[in-house]
Amino acid sequence: MEITVAEALVHCLEQENVELIFGYPGGAILPVYDVLYNSTIKHVLVRHEQGAVHAADGYARATGKVGVCIATSGPGATNLVTGIANAYMDSIPIVVITGQVPVSQIGTDAFQEVDITGITIPVTKHNYLIKDPKQLPQVIKKAFHIASTGRPGPVLIDLPKDVAQAKVKFTYPRNVQLPGYKPTYKGHPAMVSQASKLIMDSKRPVIYAGGGVKISNAAAELRNLAETISAPVTHTLMGLGCFPGDHPLFLGMLGLHGTRYANLAVTECDCLIAVGARFDDRVVANLQGFAPNAKVIHIDIDPAEIGKNIRPFLPIVGDVKLVLESILKVIKKRKNSEWVAMVQEWKRKYPLSYSNEGTLKPQLVIEKICEAAGSSAIIVTDVGQHQMWAAQYYKFDEPHSFITSGGLGTMGFGLPAAIGAQMGAPGRPVILITGDGSIQMTLQELATAVEQKLPLKIFVINNRQLGMVRQLQEFYCEKRHIAVDFHFDLDFAALGKVYGMAGYIIETPEQLVDQLPEIMLAEGPVMVNCLVSGEENVLPMVLAGSNINEAID
Amino acid sequence: MTHTLTVLVENTPGVLARVAGLFSRRGFNIDSLAVGRSEDPGISRMTIVVEGDDQILEQVTKQLHKLVDVIKISDVTRDDFVDRELVMIKVNTESSTRGEIMQLVDIFRARIVDVGPKTLTIEVTGYESKINAFENSLRPFGIIEMVRTGKVAMLRGFRSTTLNNNHKKEDTNSG
Numbered sequence: 063m064e065i066t067v068a069e070a071l072v073h074c075l076e077q078e079n080v081e082l083i084f085g086y087p088g089g090a091i092l093p094v095y096d097v098l099y100n101s102t103i104k105h106v107l108v109r110h111e112q113g114a115v116h117a118a119d120g121y122a123r124a125t126g127k128v129g130v131c132i133a134t135s136g137p138g139a140t141n142l143v144t145g146i147a148n149a150y151m152d153s154i155p156i157v158v159i160t161g162q163v164p165v166s167q168i169g170t171d172a173f174q175e176v177d178i179t180g181i182t183i184p185v186t187k188h189n190y191l192i193k194d195p196k197q198l199p200q201v202i203k204k205a206f207h208i209a210s211t212g213r214p215g216p217v218l219i220d221l222p223k224d225v226a227q228a229k230v231k232f233t234y235p236r237n238v239q240l241p242g243y244k245p246t247y248k249g250h251p252a253m254v255s256q257a258s259k260l261i262m263d264s265k266r267p268v269i270y271a272g273g274g275v276k277i278s279n280a281a282a283e284l285r286n287l288a289e290t291i292s293a294p295v296t297h298t299l300m301g302l303g304c305f306p307g308d309h310p311l312f313l314g315m316l317g318l319h320g321t322r323y324a325n326l327a328v329t330e331c332d333c334l335i336a337v338g339a340r341f342d343d344r345v346v347a348n349l350q351g352f353a354p355n356a357k358v359i360h361i362d363i364d365p366a367e368i369g370k371n372i373r374p375f376l377p378i379v380g381d382v383k384l385v386l387e388s389i390l391k392v393i394k395k396r397k398n399s400e401w402v403a404m405v406q407e408w409k410r411k412y413p414l415s416y417s418n419e420g421t422l423k424p425q426l427v428i429e430k431i432c433e434a435a436g437s438s439a440i441i442v443t444d445v446g447q448h449q450m451w452a453a454q455y456y457k458f459d460e461p462h463s464f465i466t467s468g469g470l471g472t473m474g475f476g477l478p479a480a481i482g483a484q485m486g487a488p489g490r491p492v493i494l495i496t497g498d499g500s501i502q503m504t505l506q507e508l509a510t511a512v513e514q515k516l517p518l519k520i521f522v523i524n525n526r527q528l529g530m531v532r533q534l535q536e537f538y539c540e541k542r543h544i545a546v547d548f549h550f551d552l553d554f555a556a557l558g559k560v561y562g563m564a565g566y567i568i569e570t571p572e573q574l575v576d577q578l579p580e581i582m583l584a585e586g587p588v589m590v591n592c593l594v595s596g597e598e599n600v601l602p603m604v605l606a607g608s609n610i611n612e613a614i615d
Numbered sequence: 616m617t618h619t620l621t622v623l624v625e626n627t628p629g630v631l632a633r634v635a636g637l638f639s640r641r642g643f644n645i646d647s648l649a650v651g652r653s654e655d656p657g658i659s660r661m662t663i664v665v666e667g668d669d670q671i672l673e674q675v676t677k678q679l680h681k682l683v684d685v686i687k688i689s690d691v692t693r694d695d696f697v698d699r700e701l702v703m704i705k706v707n708t709e710s711s712t713r714g715e716i717m718q719l720v721d722i723f724r725a726r727i728v729d730v731g732p733k734t735l736t737i738e739v740t741g742y743e744s745k746i747n748a749f750e751n752s753l754r755p756f757g758i759i760e761m762v763r764t765g766k767v768a769m770l771r772g773f774r775s776t777t778l779n780n781n782h783k784k785e786d787t788n789s790g
């Protein structure tokens with residue numbers, strides 16, 4: 063029997079166990095929506111395509127499954143680009159489907175035509191323009207395979223309207239044939255044994271763990287390794303959650319706004335075990351001054367990450383979980399007592415700190431949210447100072463509990479990502495920590511959240527400014543503050559109420575402590591306007607050109 | 616150092632844009648890129664000449680490998696290979712210079728492919744230094760137009776850069 067390509071597409075999605083699609087309709091994608099009408103797949107109508115792609119991204123981060131979003135051609139497609147780039151930078155598996163003008167009109171600057179495959183080459187793991195109806199099932203199969211295996215990432219499929227309407231005989235392929243795509247999963251045995259030896263010989267090991275640990279579900283192996291060899295663990299922003307925040311070996315985040323003790327430990331260590339991390343400039347700061355005494359073991363599934371920023375002493379290409387498993391088989395328990403004691407001493411001497419004098423401090427808000435939230439909560443952030451404070455002060459102890467835009471640093475990611483996370487994990491509390499700047503970039507999605515009856519707890523860390531940029535101007539532009547202050551004081555609590563949410567205003571530490579339990583227990587969505595001090599800086603801070611152990615605080 | 620890469624890619628519509636885009640995006644310097652169908656109609660073979668030290672080449676290779684359409688990359692630089700480039704040059708010709716130019720054509724084993732009232736169009740193939748020398752010797756007459764295909768390369772002897780061949784391990788019978 064022949065069916066339309068649009069029908070085939072929806073069948074394929076069902077075969078891939080897609081339960082949710084975030085999207086926004088339009089002319090070119092009409093045939094696909096017409097089929098969704100009869101599908102068991104739930105479609106979530108967002109209010110802007112950027113919301114759809116961030117929601118699919120948040121869904122993927124919360125569930126570990128592939129997120130799916132859909133949009134029409136032209137402006138629908140271009141509105142997705144930021145979100146696609148965001149998922150690409152953080153290696154998040156999403157499949158993006160866009161409508162396209164009919165094949166005969168491609169290249170004619172037809173109404174709502176853009177070359178979205180061309181535009182997204184640099185920000186997708188791969189993309190497809192389907193011109194031949196027969197290709198569709200293979201392409202969908204490949205797209206899900208590519209998005210979710212190896213180093214995950216976004217895959218875009220552009221579907222011309224006439225192709226969607228064409229008829230095909232449908233069978234869903236079982237296998238994919240991709241001669242040019244063969245990720246390496248198992249670490250090379252020789253490398254693994256050399257690494258194990260290096261680890262056993264080291265006196266001052268540190269584990270530097272990134273988002274790869276999360277993606278590969280290797281939190282247990284990470285902890286096992288750390289405890290076996292008594293190595294302190296520091297995380298990148300993307301890695302937070304993989305190692306318990308209250309563990310004695312936990313060092314918190316390293317890098318530009320890392321803890322002083324993490325940065326000291328990395329600087330002093332003799333063996334740095336980099337696990338699923340990529341030596342990003344926000345981590346390394348000054349290349350020459352980074353881990354100067356260490357032999358670096360770099361474990362990553364993406365060979366191109368190895369040697370890109372720093373040259374490791376020992377590279378291991380492979381899936382983090384499998385590589386750690388094989389290392390764990392060889393190494394033996396050891397204490398490194400002196401080293402651990404030294405690191406503990408740094409932790410005592412140089413804790414993260416802020417002064418609680420005067421008005422409500424944003425750091426305190428984060429700490430209190432953490433205390434009130436419970437360990438099953440998923441914390442989603444936006445981008446800016448509040449994001450860094452969440453990374454510093456929140457004690458995560460579950461891998462999929464922290465969702466943040468790391469690589470691209472996309473303001474506006476938070477709200478739609480929280481929607482996606484909540485829809486993917488309906489049983490878990492989802493808390494959005496956002497800034498008064500960031501949330502206004504995708505504010506329209508409040509309607510989506512309320513419409514979907516999502517009990518999001520939204521905390522706007524409201525400093526009435528673009529705090530992070532204000533901080534940069536303070537340090538790098540001699541406090542010439544331009545374009546960072548909001549002179550319109552938006553009442554977020556009242557705004558929340560307009561959308562049918564409960565609204566709260568918190569201005570003092572007392573109100574914070576009093577109201578948090580009620581807020582956390584609320585059944586519906588809540589908008590909390592936290593009026594915090596506008597003078598706080600994210601500290602420590604490694605200034606441009608400095609080494610990570612030379613942060614100011 | 617100049618490296619010569621032979622890259623097998625799936626013959627898909629966007630593949631050239633993907634490869635070329637990768638070079639500009641990652642700041643790699645590309646000297647030339649020649650592409651065409653290979654012995655297998657579904658696969659194209661690219662010859663890419665890149666400037667860079669070993670570390671840059673390692674990144675180029677790894678990044679190329681990440682492209683799903685790229686099937687195989689062989690850096691033949693340190694192997695025994697032949698390379699050729701085809702060039703056409705249109706040069707100013709007066710009756711007084713025609714003889715001299717034709718002599719140069721002979722010496723460089725080039726070919727005249729078109730004769731105009733005041734021009735000669737000459738085709739020359741060969742390795743780079745020969746082509747450069749030929750170009751320089753024609754300059755004084757006035758080169759009107761020049762077009763180069765970019766270098767194509769092939770390993771000598773039995774060895775090849777085909778899919779099932781690991782050229783590094785193969786024996787060679789170079790001549």
Ligand SMILES: Cc1ncc(C[n+]2csc(CCOP(=O)(O)OP(=O)(O)O)c2C)c(N)n1
Pocket residue numbers: 444445446447448449471472473474496497498499500501523525527528529530531
């Ligand atoms: C889309 C986008 N535009 C601009 C920036 C640059 N930027 C980084 S942080 C920041 C300020 C964020 O302000 P807010 O959300 O209020 O958070 P705060 O820093 O005040 O906590 C800006 C403008 C960005 N990261 N993303």
